[in-house]
Amino acid sequence: MYKRILIIDDNVDFVEAMYDHVAPLVDITDTAYNVEEAIALIKENPFTLILLDINLNNRNGAEIVKFIHENETPNKETPVIILSGIISSTFVDHYQKRFAGILIKPFPPSELKEKIKEVFDKLPAEETPKETQVHDHHDDHPELHYAGPFEMDKLKEEVKGVLEHVKKNSKLKSLLKQVQVDRSADQYMKAHIGMLINISAAICAKMQWNSEKTIEKFVYASYLHDWALAMRPDLARINTFAKLDLLKDTLTEEDYQIVLDHPNIAAKQISDINEIPPDVDMMIKQHHEFGNETGFPSKCGYQKITPFSAVFIVAHTLTDYIIDNPKWTIEDFIKTNKSRLHGSHFTKIMRVLPELK
Numbered sequence: 001m002y003k004r005i006l007i008i009d010d011n012v013d014f015v016e017a018m019y020d021h022v023a024p025l026v027d028i029t030d031t032a033y034n035v036e037e038a039i040a041l042i043k044e045n046p047f048t049l050i051l052l053d054i055n056l057n058n059r060n061g062a063e064i065v066k067f068i069h070e071n072e073t074p075n076k077e078t079p080v081i082i083l084s085g086i087i088s089s090t091f092v093d094h095y096q097k098r099f100a101g102i103l104i105k106p107f108p109p110s111e112l113k114e115k116i117k118e119v120f121d122k123l124p125a126e127e128t129p130k131e132t133q134v135h136d137h138h139d140d141h142p143e144l145h146y147a148g149p150f151e152m153d154k155l156k157e158e159v160k161g162v163l164e165h166v167k168k169n170s171k172l173k174s175l176l177k178q179v180q181v182d183r184s185a186d187q188y189m190k191a192h193i194g195m196l197i198n199i200s201a202a203i204c205a206k207m208q209w210n211s212e213k214t215i216e217k218f219v220y221a222s223y224l225h226d227w228a229l230a231m232r233p234d235l236a237r238i239n240t241f242a243k244l245d246l247l248k249d250t251l252t253e254e255d256y257q258i259v260l261d262h263p264n265i266a267a268k269q270i271s272d273i274n275e276i277p278p279d280v281d282m283m284i285k286q287h288h289e290f291g292n293e294t295g296f297p298s299k300c301g302y303q304k305i306t307p308f309s310a311v312f313i314v315a316h317t318l319t320d321y322i323i324d325n326p327k328w329t330i331e332d333f334i335k336t337n338k339s340r341l342h343g344s345h346f347t348k349i350m351r352v353l354p355e356l357k
Contacts (some may be wrong), residue, residue, distance in 0.1 A: 003120065004028040004045065008038045008064065009053040009083065012344065014105075016207075018051065018083075019307055021109040024213065025116055027278045030306060033344045035059045037303045039067055046074035049100070049119050051112075054084040079119050083112070159219045162197060188233040189226065192319060196222040199356070200315040206352040207311070213277065214308075220276055221283040221312055227266035228258060235259050239288065239320045241296040261297055263288055283312045291343035302343020310345035317341065318353070330354055 003026040009015050015031050023029045026048065032038035034057050042050075042064070054061040061082070068075050079100035092102050101115035200218035204210050229236040238244050238259050248256055258265070267285035270276045286309040289295035291302035295313075298304075305313070321333050330353050341350055 002027055003048040004030070005049045005051065005116075006030045006032065006038070006041060006045075006047045007051045008032045008056070008061065009051075010034060010055070010057045011053075012348065016307070016348070017109075018112070020209065020211075021113065022051070022116070023279070023308075025113065025120075028282060028306070029279075031345070032303065033057075035061075035063050037344075038064050040303055042068060042073050042075050043071075044074075047078050048123070049116065050075070050078055050080045051083055052080050054082060055086055081112075081115055081119070083107075159216060159223070162219050188237060188323070189230065191323060192226075192236070193222050195319045195322065196225075196315055199318055200312060202356050203311050203315055203349060203352065206355050207348065209311070217277045217280050217283065217308065218312060218315075220280045221287070224266060224270055224276075224280070225284045225287050225312075225316070226262065227269055227284075228262035232258075235262075237320075239316075241288075241294060241299070244296065264297055279306070279308050282306055283309045285309075287312055287316050289313060290340040291346050292340045294340055302345060305343070305345060307345045310343075311349055314341055314346065314349045314353070330356065 005022055005026045005028075007015055007018050007022065007029065008031075009018070010033050012033065015033065019029055019031060030041055030045065030047070032041055038052075038056075050064075052061045052064060061084075065080060067073075068078070068080075081101040081103065082095075082099050083103050083105060085105035087102065087104060092104070096102055100119045103111060103115065197219055200222060201210070201215055204214055204218065226236045232255075235255060235258065238247060244256070244259055251259070263285050267281040270284065271281045283306075286295075286298075286300070286305055289298060289300050289305055289309070290313070291305065291310075293299045293301045302310075317337055318333055321336070322328050325332075334350060334353060338350065
């Protein structure tokens, strides 16, 4: 059964720690840091389970439970596990039948995983219909064949080789310096992919997200995010909506549309490939989005961007910045992109970037 979970807590470090433990158990993990963000997600997306803190920036998590019960949302029957450090044993005794679980902070991750397993074991056996999954694809996306640097049947082998290289460079601090930047148009795709892998891996290491399964997701996303533009590196270099809009009169209608929609097209193509790890399609779908709602194709804000997507977006933006600016510096990149790479998931990522030098 397709599983999607929502973590709601105002402590960024706690959310990130929980994400690392929860993400391997489900297909998609969303996060919210306040009541408004949580309600916005709950209105639009069906969740298998919600993990909820009670104290949310001086607001009460009970507001979210009340909203779910009193409004028409896809989560009317979604089980909720309470995670809080301010509840008493009396609260637990009184409300334990109302929720799928109540955990008092601090608690061991194994206890949370056991509660989640209990919830999942009670779920119906039939698979959730595909339309409840949040891919937002159009029915008219063209069927494409992968035309990247490696054939699809050899990509898995290539990913394994890249992972071995990453593991040998445990510190990863020097990876950025090892990249030889080839800025010629015909080498753009290979240079872009190689740098994107290195920068993604380096950021993950700094954020202590450097498990092999996590890095594997970023390697796949790096190879496949421009699937729909693999034969058109000239179009792949159009990396912002502002640039696309500026070039609109010079592009054919077909070229304009494929640039605008290529994240959705690629995500749709790989969503049905079993070998591709979970989260990769969402990372690809969101790789041109920005926290300030100026990205494409959906112009979604930081509240709807997943943590893995946020890392990939920063790595992708930095990769293009390096290719476009021979005299680039991390400091200039941060200054130039701070306004659009903002929001809860982006804050810590931008804070560790100077450590990549």
